[in-house]
Amino acid sequence: MTSEALDLSRLRPVLPSPLEPVEDERFARHGVRLVLKRDDLIHPDLPGNKWRKLAPNLRAAGGRAVLTFGGAYSNHLRATAAAGRLLGFRTIGIVRGEELAHRPLNPSLAACAADGMTLRFVDRSTYRAKGDPAVLAGLLSAYGECRVVPEGGSNALAAQGCTELGRELRGVADVAAVACGTGGTLAGLAAGLAPSQRALGVPVLRGGFLGEAVRELQTAAFGAPAGDWSLDERFHFGGYARTTPELHAFADDFERRHGLPVERLYVAKLLYALTELAGEGAFPPGTTVAAVVTGGPQEASEASR
Incomplete structure (x- = not known):
């Protein structure tokens, strides 16, 4: 695309x-x-600042997969997942808290999954270091070419x-x-x-x-x-x-x-x-x-x- x-x-x-x-x-x-x-x-599905912040990032992604970050109740993750469903591109959400991988998905994460987002749960130390090039490269290695959008979409x-x-x-x-x-x-x-x-x-x-x-x-x-x-x-x-x-x-x-x-x-x-x-x-x-x-x-x- x-x-x-x-x-x-x-x-x-x-x-x-x-x-x-x-x-x-x-x-x-x-x-x-x-x-x-x-x-x-x-x-x-993309209300408020989610639209205003995501729109220019999605245009820059040009239909490539988007990998982004958030907590268990992240509205940013939900909006990104919804945009992927509506516009037909792949989304990956890196979620803070590896313990969540063994629990039922809460309504926010369930909505992300229903919209096709791949969810990956990481421990908090890894999440805090997500801006480190080596840590980011490790996260990206499983998903191929992606457009990385920071937590909250703020760049x-x-x-x-x-x-x-x-x-x-x-x-x-x-x-x-x-x-x-x-x-x-x-x-x-x-x-x-x-x-x-x-x-x-x-x-x-x-x-x-x-x-x-x-x-x-x-x-x-x-x-x-x-x-x-x-x-x-x-x-x-x-x-x-x-x-x-x-x-x-x-x-x-x-x-x-x-x-x-x-x-x-x-x-x-x-x-x-x-x-x-x-x-x-x-x-x-x-x-x-x-x-x-x-x-x-x-x-x-x-x-x-």
Whole structure:
């Protein structure tokens, strides 16, 4: 298959993604307006930043097999597997945790397998070293020629793909906020915004490495750090895929108020953080905040509670 044959437009993505104003007194009482950027509606199998990050990488793969990485509940693995099924190319997922090979597949990994993805489970030390050329060569040796896409899909191509998200938000909001896993969406979002706008990242991971990751991605994608952006790392709820009863209660309340099902990992953490920041006066009165909805409610898992 050639890159010309890999026509992603036949998947009919909804672009630009819709904007949805939200009337919420938790923002209104502080003079802040909230709008939702419904990237979750771009495509049912490749929602949100998964589409924006994967699309340029899939075009570069040109129909070759794609090998990529993720944890047991990785939405990136699911989207890659779905793209392989829809567009007719082979997918291989390197999954963190060799012990999972001897257990029944969870719903996320079962969906990957049903979409034809070959799953290989590796121990955590190997997974951490996946960027080492020798380790990567060992992983690739069993699968022949592949296009390697990093964990979360975040590389220079992905950051370039996410600039369109920023461009779609020009003139819409003063602050564009997104939940961050690996930093690729924030890197591109900030680069695509107008100079008068600011991008805000809310990490879902414990630790302070994301700022450097975003700078490295922007340098690889654009030659230098780009745009006005910042990270607020106070609202990660203990690390990747961790949630709490408090967070689930917040998501349920948001759904009751606004009729929008909220994905519990990324989107709920983002909206919770924005509500807290509005209450702290972090946004001057008159500020419009656009929250990027990067995934749908089907991404949440009982196992992540």
